[in-house]
Structures are given as structure tokens and as C-alpha cells.
Amino acid sequence: MSDDLTRLTDEELDGRLAALRAEMRPLDLELARLRADRDVLLTEQRRRQRTAHREQRAGLKAAMREGKFPTIAELVAGGDEDSLDEFVFNLKTGGEVRLGFPGARRQTLTFTDGKQTAQAGDLAEAARLYVAGWDHGSPGRPGVRVHFPGTRQERLVPPDDVVARHRSMLQ
DSSP, rough: OOSOGGGOOOHHHHHHHHHHHHHHHHHHHHHHHHHHHHHHHHHHHHHHHHHHHHHHHHHHHHHTTTSSSSSSSHHHHHTTOOBGGGGGEEEEEOOOOEEEEEEOOOOOOEEEOOEEEEEEEEEHHHHHHHHTTTTEEEEEEEEHHHHHHHHTOEEEEGGGGGGEGGGOOOO
16 A cells, blocks of 8 residues: 555546455454454343342342341441441442432531531441430431432431441451
């Protein structure tokens, strides 16, 4: 191809282009076959990942039903002093959530005395507020604020509907 292409006539250029396309046709067919084989393998890989995720979530839900993991209410009343970031939280339905507001760097629990609110970033502060008579939530809005990781979707749930697993216990 080091020829001076400007010297070719239109017919010669069209001929070379047609010859090159003919030479590429078997390679295109082989590439299409390889892509189809790749897609079959990727589909199987995704199927296995979905199955593993479904089984892991079913195991988590079974462990929650058996009471193996404490709820937020039990964790706060237990007097532990760990940071909330030391835990992975799940709804009773099995979905993983984070505590506090979406986009926040640290997980927090909000407590209210009916008039004002306070944020607790660790269990020691949460226990202190709880013992002082403060409830989960904000004035007029009881509950634990949770959001789904990677989203801005949030909601308030009862403290007994969120369970905690310490990160050291994860596989």
C-alpha cells in the first residue's frame, strides 16, 4: 500500500477496495463467530453470578429469620462502641442499605427528643442518646433513615427492620 494512491484511476481504486473487502470477508465471519462464542460465555457467567447472589441473599434472609444478626434497636441498646461504618446493614427483605443521607461520607443515625435532632456516627453516641430518652428519627418522623448504596433513593424504616453484620464477620 505504499503506492502513490493519487496516481490511481477511480476504477483502479474501486478494484483495490473490492479486493480488500473480499480479503476481509472471511476474517469478518471468523470475528462474528468469535463474538458469538464470547457472548455465550458472558451469558453463562452472568447467570452464575445471579444464581450466587440469589443464594447468598436467601442465606442472609434465613440467618436473619433465625435471629443471628442484631437489629439496629438491639445494637444501640447493646452498648457497643464501634463506628457505624464497621457494619454492613440489611433490610429484613435482604437488600443492603447504608444509614443516614445519600452521598454522606459516614453512616449516621438520627435521634430526636421531639424538638431537636442529633446525629450519631458511632454506637457509643447512639447509646448515650438512646439512654437519655431520645428516639430514632426526627420530630414527627420516627424511624431509621436508610438509602440504597450507589443511589439517592432513601426511606425511613422502623429500627427493628434493619439488621447489622460486623464487617469482620463477612467472608
